[in-house]
Amino acid sequence: MTIKAVTDFTVVDNTVFGNNQNKLVLQANVEILPVSPGQFANIEIPGNKEVFLRRPFSIFDFDLACRTITILVKELGKGSHTLARVKKGTKLSLVYPLGKGFSFPMKEDKVLAVGGGSGVAPLLFLASKSGLKASQIDILLGAKSAADHIPVDTFTAYANVHFTTEDGTLGETGLVTSHSLFADLSGYNKIYCCGPLPMMKAVASIARANQIFCEVSLENLMACGFGVCLCCIEPTVKGNLTVCTEGPVFNINDLLW
Numbered sequence: 001m002t003i004k005a006v007t008d009f010t011v012v013d014n015t016v017f018g019n020n021q022n023k024l025v026l027q028a029n030v031e032i033l034p035v036s037p038g039q040f041a042n043i044e045i046p047g048n049k050e051v052f053l054r055r056p057f058s059i060f061d062f063d064l065a066c067r068t069i070t071i072l073v074k075e076l077g078k079g080s081h082t083l084a085r086v087k088k089g090t091k092l093s094l095v096y097p098l099g100k101g102f103s104f105p106m107k108e109d110k111v112l113a114v115g116g117g118s119g120v121a122p123l124l125f126l127a128s129k130s131g132l133k134a135s136q137i138d139i140l141l142g143a144k145s146a147a148d149h150i151p152v153d154t155f156t157a158y159a160n161v162h163f164t165t166e167d168g169t170l171g172e173t174g175l176v177t178s179h180s181l182f183a184d185l186s187g188y189n190k191i192y193c194c195g196p197l198p199m200m201k202a203v204a205s206i207a208r209a210n211q212i213f214c215e216v217s218l219e220n221l222m223a224c225g226f227g228v229c230l231c232c233i234e235p236t237v238k239g240n241l242t243v244c245t246e247g248p249v250f251n252i253n254d255l256l257w
């Protein structure tokens with residue numbers, strides 16, 4: 001069982017990224033636990049009496065030496081709206097690290113990572129920690145418009161980054177599965193995906209058709225983070241499983257998609 005902690009972090013940076021997205025850098029005054037790409041934290045929303053439950057956020061990055069955890073916040077509801085507006089110096093309570101992360105690629109693997117929306121966070125985290133050469137990883141990020149994409153310049157050292165936009169303002173026009181990378185997947189032996197459910201199902205279907213190992217990170221509604229409340233149940237070949245404890249990362253062969 002993964003060791004978990006309840007720790008107070010201080011907001012040391014809150015940077016606006018594109019449309020309704022923020023990057024929060026949180027620092028603890030104690031040693032922090034290591035986090036694997038794909039794991040998440042449940043964060044207590046400060047100063048909003050309408051939000052009773054903690055909200056889950058994927059880890060974007062972490063630094064043991066600096067005792068920092070970085071998350072991306074995309075405004076989708078009251079909780080994320082409040083969190084996106086926290087000031088430097090605000091204290092946030094985190095329960096972390098939660099869930100199971102991605103399987104790390106082997107040193108000879110060629111990887112395609114496909115993300116959309118807030119799903120880009122764990123994929124960029126995975127690329128930065130994979131230990132692979134940048135030439136071995138293609139990251140494909142989809143969004144409605146160029147303004148919806150976050151800056152990823154710092155990640156070009158870890159991967160080749162590609163974009164799609166539905167309006168054609170950045171990268172290739174269309175959905176991620178219409179990108180030219182999908183024209184020939186024979187060079188890849190692992191695909192990782194996180195984002196909107198229709199996108200993940202489409203990528204999973206293509207991976208199955210090409211017999212490529214594929215993991216997806218589900219974004220089911222979560223509350224407790226410990227598998228107690230049963231809000232995040234996902235039907236699988238192994239029965240109904242809680243995404244917060246048995247996932248959020250699943251091999252597509254275990255899902256009833």
